[in-house]
Amino acid sequence: KPNEVMLERFIHDIKNISAEHHALFGPLDEPYHTILHLTDGGRGGLEHTNSQTSMVPRTSLQPGHVEDYRDLVSLFSHEYVHQWNVKRLRPKLFLDYDLQREVNTDLLWWFEGATSWIGDIMCLRSGAWSAEDYFADMKRKLKRHHTRSGSSCQALCEASHEAWIHLYRSHAYSRETQISYYLEGELTMFALDAELRKRSKGENGVCDLMKALYDKHNIHVEDPSKRGVQYNDIRKALTSLTGGRRLGSFLDDITKEAGNLDLSRAFSIFGLDYKPSDEPKRKQGTESVVWEQFAQGWLGVHVRSQGNKLKVTSHMQHSPVRDQLQVGDEIVAVDAIRVTNAEQLKSTLKGKVGSTARIMFARNSVMHDAVLDVALEPNYPTVSTSNGNRLWKSTIRSRQVDSA
Template sequence: PPFARYVFLTMAMGDGYGGLEHRNSTALVTKREGLPFAEMTESTEAYRNFLGLASHEYFHCWNVKRIRPATFVPYDLGRESYTRLLWLSEGFTSYYDDLLLLRAGLLNEAQYLASLAKALTTVTQRSSRLKQSVAESSFDAWIKYYRQDENSPNSVVSYYQKGSLVALALDLSIRSRTQGKRSLDDVMRLLWKQWKTAGDNYKGVAEDQLAKAVEEAAGLSMAHEIAAWTEGTRDPEYESLFAPFGVRCARRADVDAAHFALLGVKIDHGNQDCKLTHVFDGSPAQAAGLSGNDVLIALNGLRVTPANLDTLLSRYAAGDVIEASAFRRDELMRFEVKLASRPPIKFALETETTSGIDARRLREGWMGKTRVRRQRG
């Protein structure tokens, strides 16, 4: 590592999550339940989330604090700096945070695939990915990503999450096309070598430099794919990317929460009022005229709370028409809502038990062969 000592300065509190990277340290905020405890024998989801945060900020010591966009050389922390490459700085770091935990034995294969599937689901369920590229999201970070409102899921794509999927697509593509001889790891090592070699003359990563680095490190011309995934809004073909690794990518109905499946909304569970924090594009709620920040008070005349909304909705069938009463600021409004006939799609990733030796070798080269370590408090 490029330091003799690294410090994780962690503040545990009732509710909170986030981190800020520095050259040889990081400041982290986590829920208390995310910390390990003396009797812990198996990792909890909260602890894995904390490990992912720590891994993310630690990886920034290489990618962001050293390897960084040309517009960040030198860093000027006294003003807003604009770049189209935050999908590389933050997105690629987001890709590696859980992958490194897997390789270190702190996640098992099923947990890692579940994390990937969650990212795939979150990104593909939001129409913003079709309206804004990750390069545009990066450049607009100061005016959009850091100033999100109730309509942001419909208009702002996350360069963290979508950027991590770009890294995934690039890594799987390189590994499969080179029969496992090269990977995104080699590309990152090349960028690291360029930083070390340049020293005080380091110029940063130019906007077209990643494609050149892929060609130099892996011997592949992928400028077209990188441009389509980052400057355009094209989704990678996930099923075909996973197939050579013996990983089945399935699309299933997302019926985990009735308010999302039938209405297409997200609600504030931390409030007694049933406030709609987001109304998603193409949803029954949007078609009926409901908007983010509306407070839903009744369905067919029965009072609604965050606690009973899904129970009330479970009494109806897909395609039923119901009356929703809601306050918009101080105005009581009524809406006729036709519940969704088909729920949104979510992803599930599973290892094919019958995959051949070539697929297993590719998968092991990608994920590593380590066993999950027993957690100790």
């Protein structure tokens, strides 16, 4: 059963989030219903025209589970955006579905990625999220972005188009060759928002782009030929906004080509710190102690415990053991110490940076033994809680006063 105080808090927060959405898009006439399924751990949401069914861990509505509650609020806001961006503003090809065949679109980066971007910004604008909440969530997303190498291989439009084929039929090397149009789409919209606000002096952002597209191309506009969008409609709407006139080629580069997302520039435009964290410290204890003795060693693999077995599920970017360990290998022991979960693996690698470790592993039930280099766990750039500059403040400023 949900905690009554947490449930009241959730009701209060979603009222404020809804008001923030209405301040941007205008209210809809139909009543809206939210159905929550509280689970042991599963999470996911499904949008409908005037409702959402969202599945969240029951801990989301229990005291002390800060991250779970943060995710619950984010999920609600994401599905709420879909009233406008998906259910009423759609890809043109989705206006009249042909249910006898696959109907592809190159625009899922917009319909899911931009939805994720605006959904979380609404959490911040409404006060349901604090600045600390927003940046904690952004740190998590940046870690996922940096440890997957697919962004150098696949463009957003391609990832969108191939969702039918690849997204729900993952393989051993999906993390290295594919991207999530949710995650990368959101980060790309962050970068687009920064460029647009810089050129418009804070007047316009991605939320204004979505509003312009909705007003002109939603499924209820009088002219049937205007209903639904294609890529060029998004591009044209962008270049028609104040500040967007020269951003058409920028949009092409970040959605149609791989590896062109410059997050460092985007964070800089907003006056936000984006750099490697202060951890791991270069030294611990006295000045004479060599810091590598305490640093976390790294093999650059994702692992999963299955039963009492620890198996490699994928390689991270810049993995030093890519040529030695394969996806599906079972890591049995490190320097003769048995390992059965990720924490044990991390523990056995601590203090071995710059040296080697003898790894015993099983491949197709055949035992192997190899001496592998242990690298320093990468210290990828991340973001810290910050007030940002006036452009960032224009992004997170509540619109409710404007619409009053």
